[in-house]
Amino acid sequence: MLRYGTLPIDPPLILAPMAGVTDRDFRLIVRRIGGVGLVSMEFVSSKAILSGNAKTRELMRFSDAERPLAIQIYGSDIPTMAAAAAVVEEIGADVCDINMGCPANKVLKGCAGAALMGDLGLAERMIATVKRRLSIPLTVKFRLGLDDKRRNYLEMGRLCEANGVAAVAMHGRTAKQMFRGEADWSAIAQLKEVLSIPVIGNGDVRQPDDALKMMRSTGCDGVMIGRAATKNPWIFRQVAARLVGDEQAEPTLEDRRRLILGHFRLVAEREPTKFAMHKLRKFTGWYTHGLPHGRSLRQKINQLRDVESFLEAVESFFDEIMTEIAA
Template sequence: MKIGSIEIWPPLVLAPMSGVTNRTMRALYRPFGLGLTVTEFVSSNALKYGSRRTMEMIDQHGLEKPVSTQLWGDDPSTMALAARVVRECGADIVDINFGCPAPKVTKTNGGSACLRDPARCEEIMCAVVAAVDVPVTMKMRLGWSEDALVYVDVARRAQRAGVQAVTLHARTAKQFYRGSADWEHIARLKDAIDIPVIGNGDLDDAHLAMRRMRESGVDAIMLGRATLGNPWLISQIADLMAGREARPLPSPAQRLRFAIV
């Protein structure tokens, strides 16, 4: 898969996870077979006001490449400013978050709350694309609720705005992580747009992940919670993507040695 001119191989992406995908974790997990890692999501407002902690989170110099930095916010001009800042700090790709369902984010109309206003999403995407000289991607959910599934509309707006790839987590914002991710929606999105689609949701087994990828036709898959404490899942999927047999999971002793390191 290519995002703009950036080759992603294997087409296996580590999801941005707040408080989790920091520099250390990404450095530990990358050798297991990831094609792309994404930072913890960061607030565009925090970057606007020069938050020291946030600036430390986005410094990507000397780290794994390629790396994507994810931003959230609801103001196009602030998001554009933040995109320029993360680009200066080494981001190869700028990712826009329209997927986080956490109340601390949605109460300020950020994350998945943006999906309640697709036109606003388009304004944000246009502003960010115009602000940087690297590919811009976007991650979203199906919509705010089951009766407001806007993912196809927002993805088409993304393509029109110049976004280079879209990741879909196949739940609504109101679901949080309840129920099951509905991959039929991901397959539908793949048929609806011409830019790469990355599928996300409930990929906790290597063979299941490959089946989801094959059946939906997505260009890549994104792994999140299933890798916590189990980075070997990444290696198993990478093996299958390369046409090899998936390596066996490590013994408890091997897991312990990794945890100690």
């Protein structure tokens, strides 16, 4: 069984951290559907944690129903990162994760995220110092390297292992690639070969079967799924069923309807109208991907200005396609 230290991650399937996506509502949705062993919060700035920023504190709230939960921090200043990690532990997260893979310019410029792969000395000092402040498991998420000429993921993995990191997750792309090209799963296999701590594979698991293929072809101990979960939050349950030899049926339209409306009510209750509408539009786009008339619903909701008419539009969309399919 996959363990981070003594913490079991069962099934060995992890919701990837995604800024603007893996907020409390989405994590709860994924948990309720089931099949996920660990959920990740989107990355949080270590500086913002220490400055006591109210928005950041709100972002960091979670409920017991989400456990086990990892909180990911980023930054370049070692004492700030260590103090932020201590806060992560204090508020009760199960795992503290360091982001060493974010390729966004804003983060790279501050020498955080993937920039740390360009300075392994700094990365190592940071890992060692953060580790000393924690009693919960520390994990690190990184990419192949800054670019093709600087693929240093094996060194990065080794230094994580040497400094007491409980597990590493690797997205099989370089920072320069952003999300272009294909994730290189053979690099995940290589990393697995050289490390004895658990290796979590990440990148381009689009369908449930891809997760099994990744495990078979790389030997990785767990699979982290990001974008596919936004279109299909059932993917964890589908993979988990396959891991024990069951075939899980695709979610029905009724399942989708219940999920979407349930999620949207959570958002509507918590968020001010402007943010709620923005979030609802984004998620409707993902959730209705590939459904008949999905595009016309997406066009329609762009005209709507209030949450109630939004929810009504989604309800009648499902009524219509369910009647059409039954006919």
